[in-house]
Amino acid sequence: MPIGTFEVKQKSSECAARSGKLVTAHGSITTPVFMPVGTQATVKTVSSEELRLVGSQIILSNAYHLYLRPGMEIMEAAGGLHKFMSWDKPILTDSGGFQIFSLATLRRINSEGVEFRSHIDGSKHFFTPEKAVEVQRKIGSDIMMCFDECTPYPCTHDYADRSMKLSLEWALRCKKAFMEGSPLYGHEQLLFAIVQGSVFRDLRRESAERTVEIDFPGYAIGGLSVGEPKEEILSALDVVTPLLPESKPRYAMGIGMPEDLWECVERGVDMFDCVMPTRNGRNGQAFTSRGKVNIKNAEYLRDFGPLDPECGCPTCKGYSRAYLNHLFRAQEILVLRLLTLHNLYFMIKLADTIRTSIESDSFLKAKKEFLNKYGV
Numbered sequence: 202m203p204i205g206t207f208e209v210k211q212k213s214s215e216c217a218a219r220s221g222k223l224v225t226a227h228g229s230i231t232t233p234v235f236m237p238v239g240t241q242a243t244v245k246t247v248s249s250e251e252l253r254l255v256g257s258q259i260i261l262s263n264a265y266h267l268y269l270r271p272g273m274e275i276m277e278a279a280g281g282l283h284k285f286m287s288w289d290k291p292i293l294t295d296s297g298g299f300q301i302f303s304l305a306t307l308r309r310i311n312s313e314g315v316e317f318r319s320h321i322d323g324s325k326h327f328f329t330p331e332k333a334v335e336v337q338r339k340i341g342s343d344i345m346m347c348f349d350e351c352t353p354y355p356c357t358h359d360y361a362d363r364s365m366k367l368s369l370e371w372a373l374r375c376k377k378a379f380m381e382g383s384p385l386y387g388h389e390q391l392l393f394a395i396v397q398g399s400v401f402r403d404l405r406r407e408s409a410e411r412t413v414e415i416d417f418p419g420y421a422i423g424g425l426s427v428g429e430p431k432e433e434i435l436s437a438l439d440v441v442t443p444l445l446p447e448s449k450p451r452y453a454m455g456i457g458m459p460e461d462l463w464e465c466v467e468r469g470v471d472m473f474d475c476v477m478p479t480r481n482g483r484n485g486q487a488f489t490s491r492g493k494v495n496i497k498n499a500e501y502l503r504d505f506g507p508l509d510p511e512c513g514c515p516t517c518k519g520y521s522r523a524y525l526n527h528l529f530r531a532q533e534i535l536v537l538r539l540l541t542l543h544n545l546y547f548m549i550k551l552a553d554t555i556r557t558s559i560e561s562d563s564f565l566k567a568k569k570e571f572l573n574k575y576g577v
């Protein structure tokens with residue numbers, strides 16, 4: 202099947218949940234899929250071999266971070282990100298829009314692009330939609346994202362309106378730059394667009410409709426998880442996903458926690474990324490089938506059972522809660538890797554469980570069972 206093909210395999214008879222398959226130059230991805238976040242060309246603490254071991258189908262990296270460090274000269278000399286980090290499966294890159302608006306300082310935005318200072322050394326840079334495409338060509342990601350303004354929350358309707366229209370204009374320019382350019386490393390790349398509009402239903406609707414008119418092989422819902430209440434996230438998805446084409450993958454950016462995956466899939470979302478499994482893991486928090494576990498707690502000092510008896514990950518197969526608790530207290534870095542591996546495995550298996558439940562048309566029942574046990 203041609204690269205970029207998205208095949209819906211099974212649709213739920215009870216809600217908008219669906220399972221599918223997306224074809225990329227580095228292999229097919231079955232959906233719903235959870236994408237581990239490897240911002241700086243590494244999913245923190247774990248190697249590419251370990252990512253394969255926990256079943257990761259695709260990872261996410263970031264154009265802003267890689268552009269600043271190591272820089273595109275080194276990226277090109279390495280032959281692209283796949284070779285650089287020894288990862289031969291699909292990679293999706295965020296365009297840098299979100300990071301420029303959340304990390305960089307002294308931003309000056311005009312219709313042309315954004316001037317900003319690096320959060321690393323204060324150096325001055327100018328990003329445009331064309332530049333974001335060029336950077337992602339040099340990275341060689343399988344899925345590139347359009348450059349957009351990630352609308353802050355809260356903001357006025359007027360601001361969100363202008364911001365959404367700017368992102369639309371930039372999406373057009375990204376597509377033009379994408380069509381006029383070509384891949385650098387011999388494999389085809391895809392360009393996905395991002396729907397904005399903050400918490401305003403009319404703006405979300407307009408953004409979705411006009412972005413779809415430009416026509417992309419996949420659509421993300423952006424500007425979510427930026428501080429707004431969870432109901433606002435779900436309500437934005439309720440507005441947007443029915444307006445997106447059935448035959449294209451949908452990606453909820455920056456989402457989610459285990460419970461969020463169910464809510465989003467129910468509304469027709471196929472792809473997710475979130476730093477929580479890895480970041481929380483490094484802080485001692487594990488997701489388990491019976492809810493969150495904080496391994497630092499004294500109750501685990503003498504608990505010689507596995508982190509999650511229902512989990513088949515390398516951590517749960519080999520190590521006890523007592524051992525993980527000890528490593529954390531002794532500040533041994535091994536614990537960061539063991540908890541990260543477990544949390545990644547948990548999220549990846551959760552996406553598998555969700556997919557299986559769609560394929561046996563028992564999504565809502567499986568959702569209820571999971572949430573009851575997980576304790577949300």
Ligand SMILES: [Zn+2]
Pocket residue numbers: 508509512513514515516517518543544546
């Ligand atoms: Zn585990």
